[in-house]
Amino acid sequence: MNRSLLLGAAALLATGTASFAADLPYPVKAEPVQVFVPAFSWTGFYLGGNAGYGWGDSKATDVLFFDSLGGVYTPGGLYAGNDVKFGNMDGWVAGGQIGYNYQFTNNVVVGIEADFQWTGAEDSRSFYATVDGPYYQTSAELEWFGTVRARLGYAFDRLLVYGTGGFAYGKVSGSTTVMGLNGAGAPDFTTAASGSYDKVNTGWTLGAGLEYALTDNWILRGEYLYVDLGDTNVTTYLAGAPGSYVSAKADLTSNIVRAAISYKF
Known part of the structure; x- marks a missing residue:
């Protein structure tokens, strides 16, 4: 009888265990956690530096020499000079920029920027006003x-394509030496008289460029600007x-290609 009870108990235990196991849920593989990465935004202030190269032209037109002295020239005389063009106003440029961008939900970006550049653009020319003189030695330089x-x-995410334009200003300096001719028709350096000038010209600028955000803060740029400082x-x-004295009407234009790096706050 004891053996029958034991067998019955074992059978009941086995049946209950199997039933309990059947009721347990099967393990389900967890869904992967999705990490949300926000899209890059160009909105914010930035500050940086740049360097590049500039090439351009400067012209002096209606060059006139007014002489109040006797000797080499007639007192009070008026001597016209040929128009002179400085065609190799080339040199390096380097400086800094500061600005602010705002990006709309449709990826259009508007902004404002100010920059300041030092330059090494300069050129010099010599010419005769007439076959009888006077003889001019002139130079011109865009200092900044x-x-x-x-x-x-x-904005194409981290790539920004843009156009730009606005106000430009710059310091133009130069020098002029005027002298008469000797009996052989060559410049007579004993009659030389020299002077210099500095002017801050104003004008306009237009350009375009590309920017790429290397990180959320560091931005690399390539840019072209056309600068016209007027006359x-x-x-x-x-x-x-x-x-x-010598009077003239002078103007200057320049093409600037530069690379820049900025830190976006």
């Missing part, structure tokens, strides 16, 4: 320039010849 520009672009009347008083 700056711009304040609006920017409009479209201005320049008067150069000649040291050593009191009352004598």
Whole structure:
């Protein structure tokens, strides 16, 4: 009888265990956790530096020499000079920029930027006003320039394509030496009188560029700018010849290609 009870108990236990196991849920593989990475935004302030190369032209037109002295020239005489063009106003540029961008939900980006550049653009020329003189030695230099520009672009995530334009200003300096001719028709350096000038010109600029966000903060740029500093009347008083001076109308344009890196806050 004991053996029958034991067998019955074992059978009941086995049946209950199997039934309990059948009721347990099967393990289900957990869904992978999705990490949300926000899209890059160009909105924010930025500050950086840049360097590149510039090439351009400067022209002096209506060059006139007014002489109040006797000797080499007739007192009070008026001598016209040939128009002179400085065609190799080339050199390096380097400086910094600061600005702000705002990106709309449709990926259009608007902004404003100011920059300041030092340059090494300069050139010199020599010429005769007439076969009888006077003889001119002239130079021109763009020492520095700056711009304040609006920017409009479209963002392809971390790539920004934009156009830009606005106000430009820059310091143009130069020098002029005037001398008569000797009996052989060559410049007579004993009659030389020289002067220099500095002018801050204003004008406009247009350009375009590409920017790429290397990280959420560091942005690399390539940019082209056309800068027109307009024309201005320049008067150069000649040291050593009191009352004598050279007048001209001068203008300057420049093409700038530069690379920049900025830190976005």
